[in-house]
Amino acid sequence: MRTRLALAFLLLGCAPESVQPQPAEGADAQRRLQGIRAEHEALAKRLASAPADHLEACRSTSGDCLLQVAEQRGKLVSQFALNSCDSAETPEAKSSCVTQQLEGGGHPRELAEYYSLESWCMKQLSACTVKRVEQAKTDALDERQLARQQAAERTPEGLAAMSGVALVKARIEYVRATLPPSVDVCAPDASFETCQERVEKERSAFHDSLRGESYDEKAATSAYVSVAHSEASCSQPELDCLSAALSKYGVFPESRKLVDRNLALLGDRQKLLGQVSSEAGQHCLTSAQKQRQADIVSAYVAYAREPVLYFRMQLDKAFSELHQDEINCLSAGRKTNPAVQAVAKH
Numbered sequence: 001m002r003t004r005l006a007l008a009f010l011l012l013g014c015a016p017e018s019v020q021p022q023p024a025e026g027a028d029a030q031r032r033l034q035g036i037r038a039e040h041e042a043l044a045k046r047l048a049s050a051p052a053d054h055l056e057a058c059r060s061t062s063g064d065c066l067l068q069v070a071e072q073r074g075k076l077v078s079q080f081a082l083n084s085c086d087s088a089e090t091p092e093a094k095s096s097c098v099t100q101q102l103e104g105g106g107h108p109r110e111l112a113e114y115y116s117l118e119s120w121c122m123k124q125l126s127a128c129t130v131k132r133v134e135q136a137k138t139d140a141l142d143e144r145q146l147a148r149q150q151a152a153e154r155t156p157e158g159l160a161a162m163s164g165v166a167l168v169k170a171r172i173e174y175v176r177a178t179l180p181p182s183v184d185v186c187a188p189d190a191s192f193e194t195c196q197e198r199v200e201k202e203r204s205a206f207h208d209s210l211r212g213e214s215y216d217e218k219a220a221t222s223a224y225v226s227v228a229h230s231e232a233s234c235s236q237p238e239l240d241c242l243s244a245a246l247s248k249y250g251v252f253p254e255s256r257k258l259v260d261r262n263l264a265l266l267g268d269r270q271k272l273l274g275q276v277s278s279e280a281g282q283h284c285l286t287s288a289q290k291q292r293q294a295d296i297v298s299a300y301v302a303y304a305r306e307p308v309l310y311f312r313m314q315l316d317k318a319f320s321e322l323h324q325d326e327i328n329c330l331s332a333g334r335k336t337n338p339a340v341q342a343v344a345k346h
Contacts, residue, residue, distance in 0.1 A: 161228035250312030
């Protein structure tokens with residue numbers, strides 16, 4: 001008996017300490033997987049709610065990460081002998097098909113790595129679709145603004161207002177073209193810049209008003225005309241300054257009538273330009289200038305060499321003939337324009 005007790009104590013003393021039960025394998029990995037999966041599901045829902053055409057476009061333009069996801073998915077299929085789910089129609093469907101085969105199979109670390117990679121990619125695609133949605137909204141507003149602006153431009157009031165802007169610029173161009181080459185007067189000053197800034201603010205406010213849901217065509221036309229009048233007013237001081245300065249360069253009462261005639265002809269020309277197509281108008285201007293260019297250059301050279309009354313009058317006569325030729329061509333084009341004839345009948 002004593003021998004048996006001694007042997008029992010000996011065996012107990014040599015026995016290893018009892019092993020404490022360990023937490024379930026991968027508990028931390030499971031918790032990590034749960035959080036990553038939740039984020040993945042949220043991203044998948046967000047992506048599924050995006051317009052299909054935007055998502056498809058983003059897959060093509062911003063979906064380089066999909067190649068990395070596909071590569072990682074292929075590794076899982078190979079490593080665990082999974083069904084590759086090649087019949088799935090979309091990358092998202094293929095991903096779901098493959099990962100479902102791993103769920104509950106004791107592969108939390110591999111699933112977490114894959115979900116993390118795919119979530120990173122879905123964030124890129126989601127950002128792309130959001131950007132496209134915003135761009136689509138902006139494009140729609142741009143189209144609305146353009147359509148409403150063109151409607152205002154085509155009204156009689158709008159056409160007349162913009163014609164006034166072009167007329168002031170054409171008259172400035174004419175007067176400057178008749179000054180001696182060494183003369184540099186009436187340059188736009190700070191007040192012109194201030195005026196232009198004010199016009200740009202008015203134009204910006206006008207454009208913004210065209211983008212809203214509510215729209216009043218008459219009010220839009222009025223605002224468009226107001227902007228055009230403001231733009232014309234910015235250049236008017238320059239024209240007035242140039243007109244006053246002409247007396248120093250051979251323009252006296254005798255020749256002033258020719259200058260005024262040219263200014264009036266430019267007004268008539270501008271009215272006619274609004275009654276023909278832009279192509280027809282450009283043709284008339286180009287052909288007349290080509291025909292009269294030699295006479296104008298010859299007259300200008302003589303005037304520049306000696307800016308006296310006689311040569312000034314010859315120069316203004318050459319311009320007068322040019323402007324009259326332009327008007328004759330435009331008048332002929334106006335008579336053959338069906339749109340103009342239809343308006344005339346009414």
